Amino acid sequence: MEPILFVIFGAIAVGGAIMVVTRRHPMASALYLILTLFAVAALFVLRQAHFLAAIQVIVYAGAVVVLFIFVIMLINVPVHKLPVERVTGLRFLGVLAAGLLILESAVLTRRFAMPRASAVDAGSVQAVGKALFTDYLLAFEITSVLLLAAVIGAIALAKKKI
Amino acid sequence: MMEPAAYLLLSGILFGIGVVGVVARKNALIILMSVEIMLNGVNVAFIAVGSHLGDVTGSVFAFMVMTVAAAEAAVGLAILIAIYRLKETIDITELNVLKW
Known part of the structure; x- marks a missing residue:
């Protein structure tokens, strides 16, 4: 069952990601970004990482996406003032390099082998919560x-007059 | 459960698409979204290998990546608002004051 669902949700994630980078209007991109994020959440569920999926x-x-949509609506660039995308040499080279990156990851993961551990519950809320509040407590606190x-930086930057 | 190789390939593809968005687009908002796609691709790799090894560290690292992504989005969008107020544009090729 997992391979079928993996193909379905993987295809949705990749298709959504392609739509994000090719849409002209950022609002369409933001909505496709939601699609990609939900598909990736489904992949997390397939890997039993329920906490991360939630x-x-x-x-x-x-x-995060609501923040994006807020900003798109706040600055509200008219459609005719959106940047016009042109294919330049440098940009084409950049896309080529990204394609090479994908090809490279395909070659590298083809022979990927790793010993499998005994089946333990590694992604549940209980396991992740226990790890976060014991072994990784310092990192968790620094995260806050x-x-x-x-938060302070965002307010200071976006405020008109401090 | 499946071997993680397919997940790592998917992770590489998502990261590559994010790179395309960052290097090829002019719209600063879409560049920030592409960064989010790249970070998501990395998270897929963390979760796939973490669950394969039965180790909770993969989930913890993905959690940290998400935190950094949220902070990055907040600060990045605030900078974008400040820039738009000043220059009336979100085209990154027109923001070249620091360019020599």
Whole structure:
């Protein structure tokens, strides 16, 4: 069952990602980004990472993309003033390099082999929560400082007059 | 459960699509979204290998990546708003004040 679902959700994720980078209007891109994020969340469920799947939907689709849509509506660039994309030599080279990157990952993962561990519950809320509040407590607490800095920085940058 | 090779390939494809978006687009909003796609591709690799090895570290690292992604989106969009207020454009090729 897993291979079929993997192909379905993987195709949705890749198709959504391609639509994100090819749409002209950022609002269409943001909506396709939601599609990609949900497909990736489904892939997390396939790998038994239930906690991360929930966080993916709540934090990414629920907060980050909403932030994007807020900003798109806030600055509201008229369609005729959207940047016109032209194919230049440098840009073509960049796309070529990205294609090579994909090809390289295909070659590298073809012979990927790793010993399989005994089946343990590694992605459940219980397991991740226990790890976060014991072994990784310091990193988890520093994360809160990072988020605080991001909140203060975002307000300071976007405010008209401080 | 499947071998993680297919997931790693998918992760590479998502990352590559994100790179295309970052290098080929002019719209700063879409560039920020492409960065999110790249970070998601990395998360797929973390989760795939983590669950294959039965190790919770993969999930913890993906969690940290998501936190950084949220912080990056917040600050990046705030910078974008500040730039738009100043220059009335989100075209990154027109933002070349620091370019020599």
